[in-house]
Amino acid sequence: MNGKSQNKTRAGKPTSSLATLSALAVALCTLCHDAGAAYLVVLRSDQSALPESILRETYATIDRCRYMLVQRCGEDGLWPLENGSTTAFPALALADPVPGYYSNAVSRSISAAVAKMEGTATKPWNYAVAAEAAYTVMLQAIAGGEEGASPQLLKRLARMPFDDAGADPAARFLALLALEANNVEVDGRWAMLANGIYKRGEQNASTVALSALCRMAADSGSSARIRPGNDVLAHVRWLANKLDLGFGKETPNPDPVTPESAFLVAVLASQIPRQSLLSDNTLLPYNWRNHLANRLISKQLTDPKSGLNYWDSSVSPSPFSDTALRETSYAIMALVLMAE
Numbered sequence: 001m002n003g004k005s006q007n008k009t010r011a012g013k014p015t016s017s018l019a020t021l022s023a024l025a026v027a028l029c030t031l032c033h034d035a036g037a038a039y040l041v042v043l044r045s046d047q048s049a050l051p052e053s054i055l056r057e058t059y060a061t062i063d064r065c066r067y068m069l070v071q072r073c074g075e076d077g078l079w080p081l082e083n084g085s086t087t088a089f090p091a092l093a094l095a096d097p098v099p100g101y102y103s104n105a106v107s108r109s110i111s112a113a114v115a116k117m118e119g120t121a122t123k124p125w126n127y128a129v130a131a132e133a134a135y136t137v138m139l140q141a142i143a144g145g146e147e148g149a150s151p152q153l154l155k156r157l158a159r160m161p162f163d164d165a166g167a168d169p170a171a172r173f174l175a176l177l178a179l180e181a182n183n184v185e186v187d188g189r190w191a192m193l194a195n196g197i198y199k200r201g202e203q204n205a206s207t208v209a210l211s212a213l214c215r216m217a218a219d220s221g222s223s224a225r226i227r228p229g230n231d232v233l234a235h236v237r238w239l240a241n242k243l244d245l246g247f248g249k250e251t252p253n254p255d256p257v258t259p260e261s262a263f264l265v266a267v268l269a270s271q272i273p274r275q276s277l278l279s280d281n282t283l284l285p286y287n288w289r290n291h292l293a294n295r296l297i298s299k300q301l302t303d304p305k306s307g308l309n310y311w312d313s314s315v316s317p318s319p320f321s322d323t324a325l326r327e328t329s330y331a332i333m334a335l336v337l338m339a340e
Contacts, residue, residue: 064309077108088113088135093332095142127167130160134175190218205261245291257295259330266337289338
């Protein structure tokens with residue numbers, strides 16, 4: 001498989017139009033409010049779009065780095081990890097409900113992920129297994145055809161308590177998204193996750209964005225807000241100050257923009273009405289996509305031996321590390337969202 005996507009139209013834009021990726025595509029998840037429940041929809045933001053020059057570079061970066069993920073995929077359709085296990089997470093950065101260049105690879109990943117999860121049906125689950133179940137459910141719903149997500153996996157995933165403060169909050173966030181995307185009641189677990197993030201005491205761009213998203217989702221039962229609540233906006237102000245987005249400004253050291261934080265901030269920022277950004281200069285700039293995409297793309301690495309493009313913030317970066325798999329997947333999903 002080569003790295004030149006065949007799923008394109010004019011200006012190098014995928015025919016699926018990344019804006020139509022699917023309500024269940026993690027990269028385009030948007031928390032909205034209806035009938036007192038938070039759920040996922042595709043919603044084109046009314047905010048400032050990327051300029052043509054950076055838009056072209058964004059699509060080129062997505063294409064190059066998807067190629068890296070394909071090269072890392074195992075023969076069984078899953079991605080091998082250093083501890084001997086496998087993961088389906090990178091498939092979320094390849095998935096598209098419209099048949100295209102990566103359809104066969106994603107279908108293979110879905111089949112392998114479902115078979116893997118069926119093997120855990122009668123075994124105890126930890127949060128790593130629950131995270132894989134969430135990825136599998138999302139993949140089934142995005143590109144699995146009319147059958148949709150597995151009821152057995154959804155039922156088992158819904159039984160996870162999600163109250164372990166030591167578990168990865170981003171993985172728990174994705175698991176809750178997977179449940180709500182399939183109309184499974186989460187019973188106040190958004191607030192539980194927000195409290196768990198607070199108790200961890202780890203304050204960075206990712207956790208603050210996660211907390212804001214959880215608060216936004218938890219609040220959806222009280223009213224259909226046009227503008228996020230003051231608690232959410234306080235989180236956005238913290239992020240605006242921490243990220244310091246804007247051309248001509250000195251990049252903070254260390255740079256808080258990571259693939260994971262870029263994805264979560266992009267999901268959050270997409271929910272803020274453009275007028276709020278224009279009228280309140282303490283929030284993110286109205287053209288945050290331009291600044292965030294540039295910062296993220298600038299952190300992309302190229303391996304001189306393999307020619308693979310990737311992200312890896314570890315001390316010894318390599319396109320073949322677990323960190324590279326995770327960060328490259330998040331970066332692609334972030335750029336997909338910002339491209340819209």
